[in-house]
Amino acid sequence: MSNAVIAATGLFTPEQSISNEELVAAYNAYAERFNAEHAAEIQEGDVAALTPSSVEFIEKASGIKSRFVLDKAGVLDPERMTPNIPERGNEDLSIMAEMAVAAARQAIASWGKPVSEIGAVLCAASNMPRPYPALAVEIQQALGIEGFGFDMNVACSSATFGIKTAADFIASGSVKAVLMVNPEVCSAHLNFRDRDSHFIFGDVATAVIVESSETAGAGGWDVLGTRLKTVFSNNIRNNFGFLNNAAPEGIGQPDKLFIQQGRKVFKDVVPMVSDMIVDHAADPGLDPQGLKRLWLHQANINMNQFIGRKVLGHEPTPEENVIVLDEYANTSSAGSIIAFHLRQQDMAPGDLGLICSFGAGYSAGTVFVRKR
Incomplete structure (x- = not known):
C-alpha cells in the first residue's frame, strides 16, 4: 500500500479587496435607506429597524479585517449588495474553473512534473456553478490531464x-498523483444585507497535489493520518438549488443564501473538533x-483560538496557530489550505502539523502531516 504525500500547493487570490471600513459604509447606507423607506411600519412595530454595523463589531466577532472578492463594485453598491459576475457561454471556461486552473498551475x-503523471482531478468546494458537467472535468480538460475527475461538496x-x-x-493504487482544487466564490452566496453575517466571506481558490510516496521526490509532507466526521445540523444552511432557483417566489429569500446560528455553531463545533x-x-x-x-479552517478567530488552546495545551503563538482570516476572511473549504500554503516554508524535516477543517453539515476533517 502506497503512502500519500502532499507534494505541492497553489493559491489564486483575486485582485480586488474590501476593507471592513468600506463594507460597513455600504451596509450602513443600505440600512439607513431601509429604515427610512419603512419608517411607518417600524413605528407601528410591524417591521424591525436595521441596526448599523461597525468595524469594531466585525473585528470583535470574527477577527476579520478585509476580504478578497471577484467584484468589489457590486458588493459595495447599496442598491445591489451582491457581486456582478456575468454568466459565461457554454464554450467559455467558467469563472470557478478559471480560478481553480490558476491555482492548479x-x-x-x-x-515540477508533467500533468501526464496526474491521474485524477477532484474539485472540492462549498458551492458549484451547475449540477453538470462536473467542474472537475472542465478543469481537467483545461489543464490537459487524462484520467478522471469529479466534484465533491462537504461545505467548509x-x-x-x-x-x-x-x-x-x-x-489503493488507483493513481499515482491527484490534483485537488478548491475554488470558492463565497461572496455570491453571502447575504450582504444581514448585519450578523455580511462580513464573513471572501473569494479565493487553492490547489493541492497529493502524490504517492513511491514517486515523490524530496520535500513535501507525508500524510500520517486522515479522519472525517459528519453530524447533521440545520445551524448552517443554504437552501439554494435547482429545485428552487427558477421559482420567482424563491428569488431574494434569505434562506437561499448563507444563514447560520453562530452561537449554536460555536457551542456544537468547537468541542467536537477539539476532541x-x-x-x-x-x-x-x-x-x-x-x-x-x-492550519485550521479560517472561520472565526475565537473558534481557532479555543481549538488551538485545547489541542496544544497552552496559548498558541501566531507561529503555532496560523491565522490568515484577517486578510482573507472565511473562504470556506480553501481557508486551511491558504494557511498551509502561506505558512509552511520555515518548517524543518520531521516537524509535525495538522490541517483541519470544520463547518456546515456539520462536517470536520483532520489531516496530520510531517515535513519530509
Whole structure:
C-alpha cells in the first residue's frame, strides 16, 4: 500500500479587496435607506429597524479585517449588495474553473512534473456553478490531464475530505498523483444585507497535489493520518438549488443564501473538533501537544483560538496557530489550505502539523502531516 504525500500547493487570490471600513459604509447606507423607506411600519412595530454595523463589531466577532472578492463594485453598491459576475457561454471556461486552473498551475509549477503523471482531478468546494458537467472535468480538460475527475461538496470541510479521498486513491493504487482544487466564490452566496453575517466571506481558490510516496521526490509532507466526521445540523444552511432557483417566489429569500446560528455553531463545533483532533492523534501515535503548527479552517478567530488552546495545551503563538482570516476572511473549504500554503516554508524535516477543517453539515476533517 502506497503512502500519500502532499507534494505541492497553489493559491489564486483575486485582485480586488474590501476593507471592513468600506463594507460597513455600504451596509450602513443600505440600512439607513431601509429604515427610512419603512419608517411607518417600524413605528407601528410591524417591521424591525436595521441596526448599523461597525468595524469594531466585525473585528470583535470574527477577527476579520478585509476580504478578497471577484467584484468589489457590486458588493459595495447599496442598491445591489451582491457581486456582478456575468454568466459565461457554454464554450467559455467558467469563472470557478478559471480560478481553480490558476491555482492548479501554480501548484503544478512548484511540483515540477508533467500533468501526464496526474491521474485524477477532484474539485472540492462549498458551492458549484451547475449540477453538470462536473467542474472537475472542465478543469481537467483545461489543464490537459487524462484520467478522471469529479466534484465533491462537504461545505467548509471539502478540502480535507478531498485530501482524504486523494490519499485513499493513492493507497489503493488507483493513481499515482491527484490534483485537488478548491475554488470558492463565497461572496455570491453571502447575504450582504444581514448585519450578523455580511462580513464573513471572501473569494479565493487553492490547489493541492497529493502524490504517492513511491514517486515523490524530496520535500513535501507525508500524510500520517486522515479522519472525517459528519453530524447533521440545520445551524448552517443554504437552501439554494435547482429545485428552487427558477421559482420567482424563491428569488431574494434569505434562506437561499448563507444563514447560520453562530452561537449554536460555536457551542456544537468547537468541542467536537477539539476532541476529534486529540482522539485522532492517538491513531498514528502522535502527541497533539507536540504539533509544531496548526492550519485550521479560517472561520472565526475565537473558534481557532479555543481549538488551538485545547489541542496544544497552552496559548498558541501566531507561529503555532496560523491565522490568515484577517486578510482573507472565511473562504470556506480553501481557508486551511491558504494557511498551509502561506505558512509552511520555515518548517524543518520531521516537524509535525495538522490541517483541519470544520463547518456546515456539520462536517470536520483532520489531516496530520510531517515535513519530509
